[in-house]
Amino acid sequence: xxxxYRVVIVGAGVVGSSIARVLSMYENFxxxxxxxxxxxxxxxxKANTSIxxxxxxxxxxxxxxxxxxxxxxxxxxxxxxxxxxIPVTFPGELMVFxxxxxxxxxxxxxxxxxxxxxxxxxxIYQEELRVLEPNIAREAKGAxxxxxxxxxxxxxxxxxxxxxxxxxxxxxxxxxEVLGVKVSEGRVKGVETNRGFxxxxxxxxAAGLYSDKITHSAGVELNFQVKPRKGEYxxxxxxxxxxxxxxxxxxxxxxxxxxYAITTVHGNxxxxxxxxxxxxxxxxxxxxxVKGLDYVYQxxxxxxxxxxxxxxxxxxxxxxxxEPPGGHWLIKAYSDPWGFVNxxxxxxxxxxxxxxxxxxVANLISETFDIKLVKKTNWNPYRRDITRLNNRPLSEIDExxxxxxxxxxxxxxxxxxxxxxxxxxxxxxxxxxxKTITLDGLKFRTYAGFGMCQGAxxxxxxxxxxxxxxxxxxxxxxxxxxKYGIGDVKTLWVERKG
Amino acid sequence: xxxxxxxxxxxGGGPAGIAAAIKATELGLKTILIENRDLLGxxxxxxxxxxxxxxxxxxxxxxxxxxxxxxDKLEKLRVEYLLKAHVHSIEYLDYDKKLVNVVTPQGVVRIxxxxxxxxxxxxxxxxxxxxxxxxxxDGVYTAGEAQTLMDIYGIMPGREVVIIGSGDVGLIMARRxxxxxxxxxxxxxxxxxPGGLMRNVMQCLRDYNIPLLLGHTVVxxxxxxxxxxxxxxxxxxxxxxIEGTEFEIPCDTVVLSVGLRPYLKVLxxxxxxxxxxxxxxxxxxxLETNIPGVFVAGNALVVNDLVDYAVEQGELAAEGxxxxxxxxxxxxxxxxxxxxxRNIRLVVPHAVSGERDVIIYARVANPERNVYVxxxxxxxxxxxxxxxxxxxxxxxxxxxxxxxxxxxxNKITLEVKPR
Numbered sequence: 001x002x003x004x005y006r007v008v009i010v011g012a013g014v015v016g017s018s019i020a021r022v023l024s025m026y027e028n029f030x031x032x033x034x035x036x037x038x039x040x041x042x043x044x045x046k047a048n049t050s051i052x053x054x055x056x057x058x059x060x061x062x063x064x065x066x067x068x069x070x071x072x073x074x075x076x077x078x079x080x081x082x083x084x085x086i087p088v089t090f091p092g093e094l095m096v097f098x099x100x101x102x103x104x105x106x107x108x109x110x111x112x113x114x115x116x117x118x119x120x121x122x123x124i125y126q127e128e129l130r131v132l133e134p135n136i137a138r139e140a141k142g143a144x145x146x147x148x149x150x151x152x153x154x155x156x157x158x159x160x161x162x163x164x165x166x167x168x169x170x171x172x173x174x175x176x177e178v179l180g181v182k183v184s185e186g187r188v189k190g191v192e193t194n195r196g197f198x199x200x201x202x203x204x205x206a207a208g209l210y211s212d213k214i215t216h217s218a219g220v221e222l223n224f225q226v227k228p229r230k231g232e233y234x235x236x237x238x239x240x241x242x243x244x245x246x247x248x249x250x251x252x253x254x255x256x257x258x259x260y261a262i263t264t265v266h267g268n269x270x271x272x273x274x275x276x277x278x279x280x281x282x283x284x285x286x287x288x289x290v291k292g293l294d295y296v297y298q299x300x301x302x303x304x305x306x307x308x309x310x311x312x313x314x315x316x317x318x319x320x321x322x323e324p325p326g327g328h329w330l331i332k333a334y335s336d337p338w339g340f341v342n343x344x345x346x347x348x349x350x351x352x353x354x355x356x357x358x359x360x361v362a363n364l365i366s367e368t369f370d371i372k373l374v375k376k377t378n379w380n381p382y383r384r385d386i387t388r389l390n391n392r393p394l395s396e397i398d399e400x401x402x403x404x405x406x407x408x409x410x411x412x413x414x415x416x417x418x419x420x421x422x423x424x425x426x427x428x429x430x431x432x433x434x435k436t437i438t439l440d441g442l443k444f445r446t447y448a449g450f451g452m453c454q455g456a457x458x459x460x461x462x463x464x465x466x467x468x469x470x471x472x473x474x475x476x477x478x479x480x481x482x483k484y485g486i487g488d489v490k491t492l493w494v495e496r497k498g
Numbered sequence: 499x500x501x502x503x504x505x506x507x508x509x510g511g512g513p514a515g516i517a518a519a520i521k522a523t524e525l526g527l528k529t530i531l532i533e534n535r536d537l538l539g540x541x542x543x544x545x546x547x548x549x550x551x552x553x554x555x556x557x558x559x560x561x562x563x564x565x566x567x568x569x570d571k572l573e574k575l576r577v578e579y580l581l582k583a584h585v586h587s588i589e590y591l592d593y594d595k596k597l598v599n600v601v602t603p604q605g606v607v608r609i610x611x612x613x614x615x616x617x618x619x620x621x622x623x624x625x626x627x628x629x630x631x632x633x634x635x636d637g638v639y640t641a642g643e644a645q646t647l648m649d650i651y652g653i654m655p656g657r658e659v660v661i662i663g664s665g666d667v668g669l670i671m672a673r674r675x676x677x678x679x680x681x682x683x684x685x686x687x688x689x690x691x692p693g694g695l696m697r698n699v700m701q702c703l704r705d706y707n708i709p710l711l712l713g714h715t716v717v718x719x720x721x722x723x724x725x726x727x728x729x730x731x732x733x734x735x736x737x738x739x740i741e742g743t744e745f746e747i748p749c750d751t752v753v754l755s756v757g758l759r760p761y762l763k764v765l766x767x768x769x770x771x772x773x774x775x776x777x778x779x780x781x782x783x784x785l786e787t788n789i790p791g792v793f794v795a796g797n798a799l800v801v802n803d804l805v806d807y808a809v810e811q812g813e814l815a816a817e818g819x820x821x822x823x824x825x826x827x828x829x830x831x832x833x834x835x836x837x838x839x840r841n842i843r844l845v846v847p848h849a850v851s852g853e854r855d856v857i858i859y860a861r862v863a864n865p866e867r868n869v870y871v872x873x874x875x876x877x878x879x880x881x882x883x884x885x886x887x888x889x890x891x892x893x894x895x896x897x898x899x900x901x902x903x904x905x906x907x908n909k910i911t912l913e914v915k916p917r
Contacts, residue, residue, distance in 0.1 A: 239766065284722060288631040315626045317634065394586065394599055398499050398606040408603035410534060410584035414763065418601075453761070454624040456640040460647060475653040479636040481723040485653040489678055492654055496679050 004030040005371065008191050008200040010178045010214055012040040014154070015346045016206030017161040018358035024168035026362075027374040031170045032198060033162065034191065036177035038481065039434060039441040041158030043208045045351065046444075047286065047319025048231070049260050049273060051247055052077050052150030053349040054093055056113035056121050065329055066349065067116045069356035074148055076355035077157075084160040085385035086153060087265040093149025093247035094124075094133055095258075096140045096303055102251040106144045113146065120147040135242045137305050149247045153265045154351060155444045163432055164383040168376070172433035173198075178207070180217035181340065188218065188339040202365065204341040209283050209322045211344035215330070218340045224330055226345050228283050228320040231273025232292035235315040237452050238267040242306040250302055259299035266450065269308050271300040277323065286318045314452055322347050331360060333368035341365060386424050386445060390416045411465070412458040414451020421446045422465050437466055440480040499606045504528050506613040506819045507598050509585050509764075512540020513805050514796025515617035516568045517812030519577045522615070525820040530609065531572075531579040532600060538572070538579060539565040540619060541642070542805060544649045547670050549697070553806035564805060580607070588614065588768050593790040593827060613791040613819040616765055617812060620758035620797035622667075625719070628756050630662070632729070635721030641667040641755040648674055656751025660728050661685040662716050666694035666803065666888075668755020673702035675753075682708045683747050686730055688715045688737055691865055693757070694888055695803060715739055716752075725752050758801045765792070775844040776800045782849040783856045784818030784828055785811060791827075793818050800846045800859060803890050807859065814857070832908065834900075839913025841866060843887065850910070852900030860891040860912055868917045875910040877902055885914055 005028055009016045012035035020033045037043070055071035081088040097103045106123070113121035124132065125142040132145065166172055173195070181203050182189040190199040205214040212226040243263045252258035257275040264270050274292040278285060293316055301307050324330060324345025334340045343361055350357070366373050389397055389407060401408040406420035425445040429437050439462055442448065448462055449455035460474075463484050467474045475485030486492070508519045511533030519531040537543070542550060545561025552558055555567065572579075582603055589597040598609040622640040639647070639655050645667065647653050659675050661668045664687040672682045685703060690713045692699045703710050711730065717739050718729040727748045731739035760778035762770065771780040771788045778799045779787040786793050795811035802808050822828055833849040836858070843863040850856050860871075862885045871891055872879040876899045885891065903910075 287633045287718070287720075290629070290631055290717075293629075293631065310629070311627060313626055313629075314624075316631065389601075394499065394606050394608075397586070397601060401601070401603065401605045405603040408601055408605065409582055410601055413534070413584065413761075416584075416586065416601075452763075453621045454626065456622045456624060456643055460643055460651075464651075473653075474647075474651050482636040485647060485655050486657060487654055489648065489652045489654055492679065 004028060005201045006199060007031045007202045007204065008198055009033045009204045009206055010191065011035065011207040011211070012158070012162060012172065012174070013043050013045040013206065013208050014041065014158050014161070014351050014354040015208070015343050015357055016204070017041070017158050017165060018354040019204055019206060019343060019361050020165040020170045021161050021168070022358035022362050024165050024170050025375055025379045027376050028371055032200070033165065033170055033172045034176045034178055034193065034198070035172070035174045038175055038436045038438050038478070040162045040172070040174070041155050044319055044321050045158050046155045047233070047317055048154055048321070048351060049262065050151055050154045050264060050270065051260065051262070051352070052088065052090070052152050053352040054118050054121065054146035054148040055116050055349070056109050056118040056144070056146055058116060058349065059112060060115045063327065065331060066353070069353040069360060070349040071116050071118055072356035073349070073353035074150065077150070077152065077352070080161070080355055081152065083381045084164055084383045086157045086160045088150060088152045089265055090148065090150035091246045092132070092145060092147040093249060094129070094143040094145055095249045095251050096136065096143045097251045098139045098141055098302060102253060103142065105253055106251045109144050118146060118148065121145065133244065133246050133248065135244060135305055136248070137301065137303055139302065151247060151262060151265050159445060160383050160385070163428060164380070166432050167383065168379055174433070174435045178214060181214060183219055183337040183340070186336050186338055188337050200339070202339045202341065202369065204343060204361065206343045206346070208346065209320055211322065211342070215342055215344055218337060220334055220337070220340065221330060221342065224344065225280060225325060227280050227323045228278045228285070229323040230276040230278055230286070230318050230320055232288050232296060232318040233270060233272030233316065234293055234296060234313055235317070236269040236308045237312045237314050240269050240308040240312055242304060242308070243269050244304060248303040250299055259296050261300045261303040266447065268314070272296045273319070278320070283320065286320050288316045288318045292318070314454055331357065331364070333364040335368060339369065386421055386428070388421060389418050390447065411461045412446070412448035412451065414453055414457070415447045417446050417448040419465055422448065422462055423469060426466060426469055436478050437470060438478045438480055439463060439466070439484070442466070499608055501608040501610060502530070504530050504609060504611045505823055506615060506816070507532060507609050507611040508615045508617060509598070510540070510617035510619060510796070510798065511535070511538040511579065512617060512619050512796060512808070513542060513565060513568060514798070514808040514812035515540070515615070516565065516572055517809040518615045518617060518795055518816045519579070520568070520571055520575060521813040521816035522819055523575050523577045525816060527816070527820060527823065529577060531577060532583045532585060532598070533579060533581050534584045536582050538569055538581070544645050546649050550805050553804065554809055561805070568809070583607070585764055588764055590768060590789060596791065612823050613793065615812070615815045615819060616762070616792065616794045616798055617796045618761055618798045620801055621761040622754065622758055623756045625754060630716055630719060632718035633721050635719065635723060635725050637721065637725035637750055638719065638752045638754070641665070641671045641753050644671055644753050645674070648678065654678060654680065657681065658683060658749040659751045659753055660716070660747055660749045661753045661755060663687060663754060663756035664693040664699070664710060665755040665757055666698050668753065669694045669698040669702040671753055671755065672708050673706055676706040676708060682706070683749050684709045684711050686711050686714050686716055688713070688733055691886065692888065717744065719752060725750055728752060758797060760798045760801065762794070762798055765794070768792070773844070773848065775838070776846060778846070780848045781846065782828065782830070782833060783847045783851055784821060785815040785847065786818055786822070786828055791822050800844065802859070803888070807890065807892065810857065834903070834907065835909040837909050837911045839911040841914040842912050845912050850895070852897070852903060854897050856895050858891070858893055858895060858912065861887055862891070862914055863887065866914060866916065870915050870917060871912070872915060873910050873912055875903060875907060876900065881917065
């Protein structure tokens with residue numbers, strides 16, 4: 001046995017993954033990242049508005065940690081995105097107001113921006129607003145402009161962070177659900193999972209929506225409850241005439257929470273979310289509703305001078321965001337039980353703050369458990385993105401094909417994704433430690449199936465590549481959580497007769 | 499990257515493309531056919547049912563038999579083709595010079611051509627664009643995907659099936675599922691009449707006791723991991739679900755057959771004009787788009803009921819390419835626009851010359867009995883016992899009909915009138 005601290009991180013969302021990456025910089029830890037889903041980032045980290053918040057919406061006296069870490073996280077993602085080749089842009093955010101009442105409300109955010117040291121935030125009016133956002137709705141009167149507002153590909157960010165963490169020695173275990181934290185003699189001993197017991201000296205709870213259950217099992221914060229808050233979204237095709245150039249946001253008022261209209265880093269128009277508080281038992285209910293989708297469509301029309309037609313919708317989805325009591329993040333390291341750490345109830349702006357939360361947690365661990373952190377000399381900060389054909393000049397595509405003919409076999413027509421990209425994604429998933437190769441996991445890594453046809457053309461082609469690569473029958477390939485088919489027609493006939 | 503030169507490049511190796519390539523070769527054009535799969539034939543390859551070729555071959559064939567016949571002819575004529583070839587982009591250099599950039603496993607091939615015949619077919623509409631809400635579980639397939647799985651790869655997607663939409667592919671897949679021992683719980687159609695051909699309603703549903711729920715819609719898909727059930731409701735005259743009429747159908751599989759849309763991604767980037775009614779391009783009687791020398795045929799032009807029409811359009815586009823090359827452009831000077839009159843939802847082509855015979859394809863907006871399909875300007879009138887949106891109206895206008903038309907008349911109107 002080494003003298004390293006054995007660390008188990010519960011939950012491979014953006015928070016858990018970022019903590020894994022930051023801890024992997026140090027010699028002191030032997031880290032296992034545990035995720036109950038088949039892939040990383042499938043909880044709140046995946047289904048959100050994909051914004052890197054500037055940090056001017058957090059009240060520093062009510063939520064000091066949120067205010068501090070959001071601003072810092074916004075800064076850190078710039079570096080992380082470069083190191084890890086994560087698609088990100090920083091077009092700035094416009095919180096749009098249409099009347100005096102909203103303007104008054106909007107002005108309060110200017111104050112918060114000062115208090116939080118968010119750079120460059122100011123009020124802009126008509127002409128300047130129209131220069132900054134040519135596609136703004138006619139009724140827009142002005143906006144709070146926050147130049148540091150950004151957009152990120154959230155699912156790719158988590159994938160990239162985990163790939164890099166694994167490269168630096170972290171072990172990922174998917175489809176591993178933590179049933180409880182084992183505590184004895186005032187210390188954590190490990191976690192009980194559906195795949196057996198994992199010994200640990202330090203257990204970090206980054207279980208998002210389920211982080212209340214985990215902390216209860218460790219015997220602390222017994223009154224802490226995380227409620228699901230649902231957000232519904234409409235995602236449109238890339239080929240829409242009027243697209244937002246900035247992060248557009250209606251001003252949150254006491255009545256409405258504010259809806260965003262953005263152009264994602266992949267070029268799609270995304271509008272949403274709703275903000276619907278669900279009962280605590282409804283943690284599995286990410287269903288969409290006609291009412292919710294109609295609402296966000298209606299609200300977004302206050303932002304854009306021309307709304308994309310509903311017929312250009314390529315996907316509707318909903319995400320469940322964890323909502324802790326009072327909106328307070330629970331980030332704490334415990335000396336009783338020694339070795340337990342909460343990074344629990346991380347609600348918005350959790351994605352933006354994740355890298356900063358991770359650093360904060362590393363310091364907490366060092367201080368609380370009296371561990372002198374020692375940096376690895378060979379820590380690798382870099383991760384290369386998958387080599388893609390999309391948006392690549394023809395001459396380069398030709399060169400790629402000369403090296404590997406699989407680049408010349410196009411599988412997804414909408415997004416120009418080749419067989420080589422699918423195979424690279426499969427290899428990476430295996431290398432990362434993902435137990436089951438899912439078609440959904442490949443979609444998020446390669447963009448195959450992201451287009452107007454939503455996989456009607458390519459899903460079976462990709463399934464076939466996976467089936468050949470893994471040597472399993474086509475029907476045995478996993479879509480998201482279940483198999484693509486129930487079996488071979490002939491075999492099923494024999495079974496039915498028998 | 500190597501560059502090749504041709505008179506015409508046919509993009510898409512389904513029935514329309516094969517027919518276009520054959521015809522263009524017969525007309526003496528230097529032709530190449532580009533297909534992105536590893537075999538020619540397109541969608542009919544996975545159609546084991548009959549109903550193909552009644553017009554074109556005057557025989558009732560399966561999809562596979564139908565394309566095999568076309569392919570025999572293609573081989574005999576030694577038409578050139580490229581497989582596993584994906585058209586990445588098209589560059590318009592001049593009216594008779596276009597560069598087609600093709601990605602193949604051998605590298606990028608650039609093809610300089612005078613004309614293009616685009617026959618890439620249609621895509622299937624999916625769950626999200628028709629506004630179905632609820633969970634997003636596994637077990638949802640488009641009808642075409644389910645057909646590929648069953649009839650090409652021999653695998654069963656599921657056991658208890660609900661089919662959304664009564665388009666022809668959906669009806670045919672209902673029967674395929676029933677034949678393979680699945681339980682088809684229902685076919686749900688939002689319209690008050692079936693979306694597919696009447697013969698398919700009879701042969702695929704009635705003969706297998708599969709319920710067809712007209713005037714109903716799936717309002718919600720429910721399932722944690724895999725589909726568990728769908729919630730169905732009656733709809734009012736505006737196709738809105740009527741509250742209180744909801745009921746659930748337990749199932750593990752949802753198959754979508756809610757219509758096709760022409761798939762024209764590469765051409766859209768080139769700036770072709772789209773007709774919102776067909777979802778395909780605006781074309782003249784040679785099936786030429788607003789971009790000179792670019793022709794479109796088959797389901798990429800307009801969603802056809804019959805493969806025979808797609809083949810006919812392919813041949814027509816090839817003739818267009820020939821006329822284009824011989825005359826350095828389509829010679830017609832005075833186009834007459836074809837306008838949509840009473841109860842016409844779509845019509846193709848959008849402009850005719852009156853200089854030669856022309857075939858008109860159209861669909862009505864609503865079913866109607868005992869009607870005339872007519873073009874008043876030409877004194878043309880056709881009696882029909884019934885017209886249905888699911889059944890394409892097909893007729894030929896002879897050149898001599900246009901002689902009655904004054905030289906200053908620049909439009910004709912297609913309409914449906916009660917007798």
